[in-house]
Amino acid sequence: MTDISHSLREEAGPFFGEFGGRFMPESLVAALDELAEAYQLAKLDPAFHEELAALGRTYTGRPSILTEVPRFARHAGGARVILKREDLNHTGSHKINNVLGQALIARRIGKSRLIAETGAGQHGVATATAAALFGMECVVYMGEVDTERQALNVARMRLLGAEVIPVKSGTRTLKDALNEAFRDWVANVENTHYLLGTVAGPHPFPVMVRDFVKIIGEEARQQMLDLTGALPDAVTACVGGGSNAIGIFHAFLDDTSVGLYGYEAAGLGADTDKHAATITKGRPGVLHGSRSYMLQDADGQTLDSHSISAGLDYPGVGPEHAWLASIGRANYRPITDEQAMQAFRLLCGTEGIIPAIESAHALAGTIELGRELGPDATILVSLSGRGDKDVETAGRYFDVLDEQGNAKI
Amino acid sequence: MSDTIHDVTAATPSAAESPVARTIAAANAGRAGAFVGYLPVGFPSLDASVDAAVALVENGVDVLELGLPYSDPVMDGPVIQAATLASLQGGFRLADAFTAVERIRSRVDAPVLLMTYWNPVLQYGVDRFADDLASAGGAGLITPDLTVDSGADWLATSDRTGLDRVFLAAPTSTDERLRLAVENSRGFVYTVSTMGITGARADLDAAARTLVARLREQGGESLAVGIGISTADQIAEILGYADGAIVGSALVKALADGGVAAVGRLAAELAEGTHR
Numbered sequence: 001m002t003d004i005s006h007s008l009r010e011e012a013g014p015f016f017g018e019f020g021g022r023f024m025p026e027s028l029v030a031a032l033d034e035l036a037e038a039y040q041l042a043k044l045d046p047a048f049h050e051e052l053a054a055l056g057r058t059y060t061g062r063p064s065i066l067t068e069v070p071r072f073a074r075h076a077g078g079a080r081v082i083l084k085r086e087d088l089n090h091t092g093s094h095k096i097n098n099v100l101g102q103a104l105i106a107r108r109i110g111k112s113r114l115i116a117e118t119g120a121g122q123h124g125v126a127t128a129t130a131a132a133l134f135g136m137e138c139v140v141y142m143g144e145v146d147t148e149r150q151a152l153n154v155a156r157m158r159l160l161g162a163e164v165i166p167v168k169s170g171t172r173t174l175k176d177a178l179n180e181a182f183r184d185w186v187a188n189v190e191n192t193h194y195l196l197g198t199v200a201g202p203h204p205f206p207v208m209v210r211d212f213v214k215i216i217g218e219e220a221r222q223q224m225l226d227l228t229g230a231l232p233d234a235v236t237a238c239v240g241g242g243s244n245a246i247g248i249f250h251a252f253l254d255d256t257s258v259g260l261y262g263y264e265a266a267g268l269g270a271d272t273d274k275h276a277a278t279i280t281k282g283r284p285g286v287l288h289g290s291r292s293y294m295l296q297d298a299d300g301q302t303l304d305s306h307s308i309s310a311g312l313d314y315p316g317v318g319p320e321h322a323w324l325a326s327i328g329r330a331n332y333r334p335i336t337d338e339q340a341m342q343a344f345r346l347l348c349g350t351e352g353i354i355p356a357i358e359s360a361h362a363l364a365g366t367i368e369l370g371r372e373l374g375p376d377a378t379i380l381v382s383l384s385g386r387g388d389k390d391v392e393t394a395g396r397y398f399d400v401l402d403e404q405g406n407a408k409i
Numbered sequence: 410m411s412d413t414i415h416d417v418t419a420a421t422p423s424a425a426e427s428p429v430a431r432t433i434a435a436a437n438a439g440r441a442g443a444f445v446g447y448l449p450v451g452f453p454s455l456d457a458s459v460d461a462a463v464a465l466v467e468n469g470v471d472v473l474e475l476g477l478p479y480s481d482p483v484m485d486g487p488v489i490q491a492a493t494l495a496s497l498q499g500g501f502r503l504a505d506a507f508t509a510v511e512r513i514r515s516r517v518d519a520p521v522l523l524m525t526y527w528n529p530v531l532q533y534g535v536d537r538f539a540d541d542l543a544s545a546g547g548a549g550l551i552t553p554d555l556t557v558d559s560g561a562d563w564l565a566t567s568d569r570t571g572l573d574r575v576f577l578a579a580p581t582s583t584d585e586r587l588r589l590a591v592e593n594s595r596g597f598v599y600t601v602s603t604m605g606i607t608g609a610r611a612d613l614d615a616a617a618r619t620l621v622a623r624l625r626e627q628g629g630e631s632l633a634v635g636i637g638i639s640t641a642d643q644i645a646e647i648l649g650y651a652d653g654a655i656v657g658s659a660l661v662k663a664l665a666d667g668g669v670a671a672v673g674r675l676a677a678e679l680a681e682g683t684h685r
């Protein structure tokens with residue numbers, strides 16, 4: 001580990017070391033500047049914080065609880081495993097924290113229309129929810145491939161009053177949904193806020209989104225002290241764009257005794273060409289407005305990613321993670337589809353909790369890590385979302401549903 | 410982001426040294442202004458894209474803008490997305506862009522700019538990319554997702570090589586940012602006609618006229634308007650206040666639908682707009 005003589009918790013962008021920045025069309029610079037300024041003002045305004053905290057208490061269900069999972073932990077080398085239950089939030093994942101924060105900012109700058117990209121549909125559902133709550137128009141871009149594997153969330157968004165637009169360009173997954181959302185934003189920036197769903201994108205998104213999700217780790221740090229009398233030895237999270245991971249890591253960045261572990265989707269294997277293990281296998285480049293690790297060929301063309309989990313199926317990652325990896329403060333490791341699905345099933349069967357397949361990557365990582373660290377270790381896991389949306393995928397995977405999604409007799 | 414703004418006091422090669430700026434100035438002396446034509450490299454094939462670019466120049470295009478196909482073209486609409494995707498699927502490699510420039514330059518005498526998103530340049534190496542482009546006879550780069558304040562490395566490299574650098578100006582840009590674009594662009598300032606992505610539009614925004622006037626106030630001398638232009642009438646209208654008119658999607662569509670002959674015919678038709 002590198003010597004950390006100054007706080008790592010105060011990075012304010014646009015750059016995190018050599019990562020981050022703003023590589024965007026001039027047409028969007030004014031909107032990004034407006035957003036950065038509105039966010040700075042909100043940050044200094046106690047009324048904003050009170051409003052956001054009240055929404056957290058009365059709408060999201062904050063603070064989310066900790067659940068210790070001893071039966072699951074037996075498979076993790078006997079380490080103590082404790083889940084931070086973001087799956088219990090309203091709308092079913094950590095995404096709602098960022099969405100409510102940005103929706104309040106959008107309202108402060110007079111925007112009446114929210115647009116979002118979504119992969120698993122969790123961010124789209126959260127955005128559609130906030131739009132309904134605040135009486136705003138909502139359009140969600142979702143790769144056509146993802147609208148098929150996350151059909152239930154498409155229905156949820158439509159019930160909430162959002163328009164869901166299947167994206168047919170490029171590879172028809174999350175990265176193309178981001179492209180399409182940026183295109184919409186360029187054309188409609190006057191009345192529209194682009195509610196980006198993770199800690200990626202151009203400045204100020206990586207810092208702003210991080211600030212809205214860091215409550216996860218702030219709560220969990222205190223809850224761990226209350227429950228166990230000590231800080232955990234390790235904190236684990238899955239990493240797609242990186243929002244739930246930075247959310248739970250951030251409060252622990254200066255606690256050098258706490259190891260931070262992000263688990264990337266390795267799909268069919270990090271050494272195959274079907275994975276989304278961006279930090280493990282990628283190299284630095286510019287994608288979607290910031291410099292970070294990304295999956296790309298020699299010419300800088302973005303490569304297709306693959307994961308059984310739509311929410312992790314993204315060839316980029318937030319710049320703050322790239323920086324934490326580069327300075328050695330956090331570790332990023334690959335978890336295959338198969339490992340994640342086995343961990344998914346294990347948590348269902350040992351603890352009665354159905355996790356999102358995204359979060360199951362963190363659980364699989366925790367199993368590996370617990371075996372490494374041994375029975376004296378305590379591991380805090382970000383359970384970023386619940387698995388209702390994934391029941392069909394898992395049902396097929398474990399052969400309890402047929403190809404049509406009907407129960408096998 | 411002002412902390413990242415490049416020091417612009419360094420000597421910047423003047424417009425007189427830019428072949429693109431000279432060509433645009435000459436077009437304004439003899440006609441209403443310059444016609445800038447866009448086509449992507451490698452669509453429908455590398456050979457055909459070279460032939461099509463040559464056909465543009467033979468039919469009245471003054472400055473060529475060759476698009477470098479990229480996997481994530483956020484500033485482009487459906488027509489250009491489809492063409493650049495086809496080029497990538499056809500096996501386009503970055504080095505093909507230099508080949509195309511070289512072959513076009515050996516056949517016609519019009520300056521050729523590459524329009525490229527930033528990551529391919531970054532991965533190839535900014536210096537190496539610039540050197541290879543200069544050796545191929547290219548004039549410079551148009552950078553849709555690289556602004557002056559994020560482009561310190563490109564400003565340095567383009568000064569070293571003397572390549573043109575075309576930055577964009579948008580209707581929403583502040584005066585301060587327009588000044589940055591004017592002071593740092595060489596060749597022309599790409600004046601974005603409307604808030605939106607590439608693609609033909611029936612009506613041109615009044616925003617373009619206003620933006621050109623605002624750029625003039627900041628000292629802009631070589632201003633080309635682009636995005637949404639598809640008819641000779643629109644070109645004539647734009648050249649009434651700007652120095653150049655850029656046509657992209659309409660030409661790409663003609664090439665996709667009717668091949669090299671069709672794109673040549675459309676260019677000749679559009680070039681009429683520069684004579685009024």
Ligand SMILES: Cc1ncc(COP(=O)(O)O)c(C=O)c1O
Nearest residue numbers: 122240241242243244311358385
């Ligand atoms: C439950 C859940 N966890 C994690 C992710 C991945 O996103 P991030 O890495 O930004 O937390 C998603 C994305 O859709 C998700 O739905």
